[in-house]
Amino acid sequence: MSIYNYEVETIKGEKKTLSEYKGQVLLIVNTASKCGFTPQYKELQKLYDELGGKGFTVLGFPCNQFMGQEPGDNDDIESFCEINYGVKFPMHSKVDVNGENAHPLFVDLASQAPxxxxxxxxxxxxxxxxxxxxxxxxxxxxxxxxxxxxxxxIEQLLEEV
Structure with a gap:
């Protein structure tokens, strides 16, 4: 199945399919607000700012499966990302990325790129x-x-578009 067929829920609770990103280069990331890697939000936003107008998008998917490092609800996560890192790239509702409740998108991503x-x-x-x-x-x-x-x-992929 194409990644464009997957339905996702935005951080505001709206249902969408990834088809709206057809033709774009994507960086899909499972995120967390209380992780040692959380400062990467700043770099992800910088990439989005620099390359977003050229056919690139970052998609963030919060996940609480790793030591409970994303305990908040969608409103908490959205607020944290905006206030602390100025995140403007699309963020989504919390998902599982592993196990029986893993979002199908992440099952597919992980199988395509082990x-x-x-x-x-x-x-x-x-x-x-x-x-x-x-x-x-x-x-x-x-x-x-x-x-x-x-x-x-990313820039190399954008040149191939």
């Missing part, structure tokens, strides 16, 4: 999936990978 040693599990917050303009998963990046380090790959 992690270390072929693992399909997502190991931690701020795992990033780079998707080309055709909706194909190009690469998975670990939480340790700085969003700014991914910028050259």
């Amino acid at each position: 992690g270390l040693l072929g693992s399909k599990a997502i190991k931690w917050n701020f795992t990033k999936f780079l998707v080309n303009s055709k909706g194909e998963v190009v690469e998975r990046f670990s939480p340790n990978t700085s969003p700014s380090d991914i910028k050259p790959k």
Whole structure:
């Protein structure tokens, strides 16, 4: 199934499909507000600011599966992101990224771009999936990978559009 067929819920509770992002390069990230990697929100927003007008979008999906580091509700998360990091890129309702209740989008992303040693599990917050303009998963990046380090790959994909 194409990633464009997946239904997601925005942080404001609106149901949408990812089809509205057809033709764009996407960086899909599972996020958390109380994680050591949380400052990456700032870098993600910077990427969005710099490349958003060129056919690129960051999609954030809060997840509370890793040591309870995203305990708030959607309003808490949205407020935290805006106040602390000026997040303007699309944020979504909290999802599970692993296990029997994992959102189908993340099941698909993880199977298309397995992690270390072929693992399909997502190991931690701020795992990033780079998707080309055709909706194909190009690469998975670990939480340790700085969003700014991914910028050259994003720019390369944007040139191919």
